[in-house]
Amino acid sequence: MRRAVGTAIRRNDLAEGLGYAIKRRLLGRPLINEQLGEQRLSKRLALGVLSPDGISSSAYGTEEILIELLKGGLAAAAFTLILPITGVVLFVMILVVLSYREVVTVYTRAGGSYVVARDNFGPRVAQIAAVALMVDYVVTVAVQIAAGTAAVASALPVSIMQHVSQDELTLVSIVVILLMCFGNLRGIREAGRAFAVPTYLFSAVIIIMIITGLIREAFGNLPLYHPGPGTVTGTPNHSTLIAFGMVFVLLKAFANGGSSLTGIEAVSNAVSAFKPPEGLNARKVLVAEGLILGTLVAGISWLAHATHATPYDSGVPTVISQEAGLVFGRDTVWGNALYIVVQATTALILYTGGNTSFNGFPFLANFVAEDSFLPRWLTKRGHRLAFSNGIIVLAVLSIALLAAVGSNVNRLVPFYAIGVFTAFTLAGFGMARYHHVHKEAHWRRKLVINFSAGVTSLVVVLIFAVVKFTSGAWLVIVIFIVGVPALIRLNRQYRIEATVLENIGSRPKPPEPPTYARRTVFVFVDDLDLATVAALRYARSLRPTTLEAVHFVIDNVVADRLRREWVQANTGIALEFVDCPDRRLARCAAELVKAEADLPGVGVTVILPRRGYSPLLGRLLHDRTADKMAAVISRIPHAAATIVPFDVRSRVDTLLARQASGTAAGPPGGLLPGQHHGGPVPAGDGGPVPARDGGAVPVGDGGPASAAAALRADADEAGAAASPVPPAAAA
Missing domain, CATH: 3.40.50 (Rossmann fold)
Structure with a gap:
């Protein structure tokens, strides 16, 4: 008869270790396996937990487009070109959202691009998606936290802002990552409750800012921004005037704008965290996230076009900070209060945007480890039923990246979009193959959507690899070249060990155990x-x-x-x-x-x-x-x-x-x-x-x-x- 350890035979006279006592004090009482179902996310809570990564990217996506346009020497033309480039980015976003709707509908156990690639192209090809998503999650934490710290610094008075060093910003970002890691180690439900509110606050405040800006523009009293020293500038040259030079600048701007789409895949990587029916609930959350993200990106880009908000080399003040100051005005009590609210909610959503990775990365690592392509200790649930090892690994890697690159969003973006758009590509092509093989209802329409998303995402990957190669994209390519074979080699080692330790229970007739005289x-x-x-x-x-x-x-x-x-x-x-x-x-x-x-x-x-x-x-x-x-x-x-x-x-x-x-x-002294x-x-x-x-x-x-x-x-x-x-x- 099986006896439940810890209940029927629990002994109160067995002392616990100091390490466990500290863990319980920090993380709370342990949760038993039967409580795992209680940790599932409702649609509202899931939108707050899983969408901040995507929604918060609207806070810096427009700024990243402007940086490349201004560096290309386009000057005032940059504020005109921002709108069509944003339109192209939103078109790609629509394709990706439609593609992932099919992913979460079919693959309800989670895994996203990884599971899609594994089931349709085999486990080896799936490791490309695994590396892509793991890189994306690590960079997401670094980018989101760095952007959040920049939002906080932007709200400071100019006299203080000028004396804040890059090292101090990096230190603040690292502390935030550690706090986020601690919150997630307590369990996804507690993390969700704490991190869901900023998602709704930020969305509401930015929509109010956009509507206010539209009203002021309609009445003709929306002011223009007058940049000070330190803004991003470029020197116009002849190469900019020719077609090739113009196209190259536009491609770089579009590549930077692609950072606005990162985070969309997070929902598909955590479908199993939803309450039943998992697939339907995940689909609704994904569509809601796409609608909110599209509205915010379009509105913030329009405000940049209307106000000529200009990015700075130091990253502060941010474009969205300038827009809030111009729309609400900082010369009145109410205007200044609304400006502070915008900055506070922006910082919160950016910080909590990093929390999406703390939910998605452990689930992804669990799937890859279950397939024996990552160490199996990543499959273990911890004290509070979270995948604690995956959470800790993510925190360590993202802190290392921040320490190496610094808390500067523009320096981190080159590491960003290649990973996520590679995952988009595999998800699109994988689902296209799925529809072609299974031929379910409306399969032709679905195949066209997924294949189009795959082709478009592949084009973005190629653009990003070319135009951002010298800015840091080369390192991501090296990670792919080294990482994918490393995962395959690890899997080979696991398979060799499994062959040696072959389960005799699977044989038709177990061998007789050896007997010794x-x-x-x-x-x-x-x-x-x-x-x-x-x-x-x-x-x-x-x-x-x-x-x-x-x-x-x-x-x-x-x-x-x-x-x-x-x-x-x-x-x-x-x-x-x-x-x-x-x-x-x-x-x-x-x-x-x-x-x-x-x-x-x-x-x-x-x-x-x-x-x-x-x-x-x-x-x-x-x-x-x-x-x-x-x-x-x-x-x-x-x-x-x-x-x-x-x-x-x-x-x-x-x-x-x-x-x-x-x-x-005691013994004699010295002996x-x-x-x-x-x-x-x-x-x-x-x-x-x-x-x-x-x-x-x-x-x-x-x-x-x-x-x-x-x-x-x-x-x-x-x-x-x-x-x-x-x-x-x-x-």
């Missing part, structure tokens, strides 16, 4: 202490045919001391000494075990005592010989290695506490337990023990005296119980 157990001994006692006790419990303790001699002084202590302890178990002149303990152990395991009908088990110390200091002060030996022995046929852990750390803490309270005396200045040493049973030849020998709590007493008791008990260890094995 004799079972030999070796206990490897390096010292006589309580860890050795625990290992010997476990070895006795196996009731082997032959039981021997083995010490590999690399120091004759230590070996002689151990021989005397072993004889004095009267263990009733033979202690063999094996010379190891070249000090290759693992090799020497393997030779001993293989010689025994090669005998007909003999199975060998090796017991290795391992002392558990503190994680950090223990690794510095002690080696991992037992693990190395076990790894070598595990490769020998008919042999197995078992590590018997002995917790030294807790006993050290107890002893230190006793010494601090005065109830236990380890067991090191004395010479002369007889009191033993545990009161009898004299000869002076040591040197070296640290634990006594008292865990030393040879205590160990000897324990071993003698074990030997007496074993003799009374007629232990199966043969007399030949006795000392």
Whole structure:
């Protein structure tokens, strides 16, 4: 009968570790698996959680278009060209939204472009989508947070704004990422409640700003922006006047404007987070996101056209900040208040836009890891049922990117759109193939939509790769070239391991387990202490045919001391000494075990005592010989290695506490337990023990005296119980 661990057999007397106590204090009580359904998102909550990435990109998409137009030397013409370029961007957005409507309808378990590519083109092609989306999510966090920090800085008085350094902006952005990571580690429901409100506030405030601007323009009192020093400018030249130069500038502007579409795919990557019916709810949220995003992008671009809001080289004040100041006016109390509200909601939506990646990236990593193309620890849910490992990985990577590039949106954009539009391309072509194969209702219309979206997205990828190559797109291309083969290589390793560990339950007839006429157990001994006692006790419990303790001699002084202590302890178990002149303990152990395991009908088990110390200091002060030996022995046929852990750390803490309270005396100053200045040493049973030849020998709590007493008791008990260890094995 299966027993539920943690309920039917819960023990309140088992102490929790300090790490778990800290985790519970920070993240709250743990959620059980049955509560996973309670973490699903409603449509309203999902729109707030999953759409900020796309909706918030409207805050900087227009500015990125203007930057390239002004750098190209188009001057005032840039404010005219902004409208047709925005129109092309919105046309691409409509195709992408229509394409992803089909994705979330068919693929309701989530995965988005990755699952579409995997199911229609195979797992290897799907890794292109996996790398594309992972790059997009990482860059999304960096871009959104950097833009949010710029919005905050734009609201500061000019006298303060001028003294804010790029490093200070980067530090603020990193702190925000850490806070966002913490919020998501508490679970997506808590994160959604906190992050959904800014989505609605920002959308409402910007729509009010656009409507107010339209009204003021209709009455002829919408002012123009008068730029100060530090604005983005370009020098007109002859190449700009010829067709090729003009086209190149327009393509760069369009590529920058493509950043407005990032985030649309987030809904498709988290369909399983929706409440049932998942596909229908995701479809409605996706359409709502597209309508809101299209309205905001069109309105902000029109305001830039009408007001001539101009971007600055430093990134502050932002274009949307200038528009808010011009539309509402900053010379009245109400106007200034509305301006501050715009800046506050812009910063909030940009910050929470990064939260979309904290929802999408862990789900994507989970899907890829389930297919064995990423480490499987990315499939594990954490303390609050979130994919904690994926959340932490995303935070680390995005912080590293911000630290390397700085909190400047224009420097981050070249890393941005290639990844997401590659995913759009695979999703479009994948769904086109799906419709062609399955031929469901209205499949021709759907095929045309998806294929058109795929072709258009591919064109955008090629444009971006060419016009942004020297600005940073080359690095993204390198990531693709290295990342995709790396994922395929990792999958190959998993498949090789799975072949070696083939599940015998899937075979028609499971093989008979090997039986041995004799079972030999070796206990490897390096010292006589309580860890050795625990290992010997476990070895006795196996009731082997032959039981021997083995010490590999690399120091004759230590070996002689151990021989005397072993004889004095009267263990009733033979202690063999094996010379190891070249000090290759693992090799020497393997030779001993293989010689025994090669005998007909003999199975060998090796017991290795391992002392558990503190994680950090223990690794510095002690080696991992037992693990190395076990790894070598595990490769020998008919042999197995078992590590018997002995917790030294807790006993050290107890002893230190006793010494601090005065109830236990420590060793003489400058000496380890067991090191004395010479002369007889009191033993545990009161009898004299000869002076040591040197070296640290634990006594008292865990030393040879205590160990000897324990071993003698074990030997007496074993003799009374007629232990199966043969007399030949006795000392």
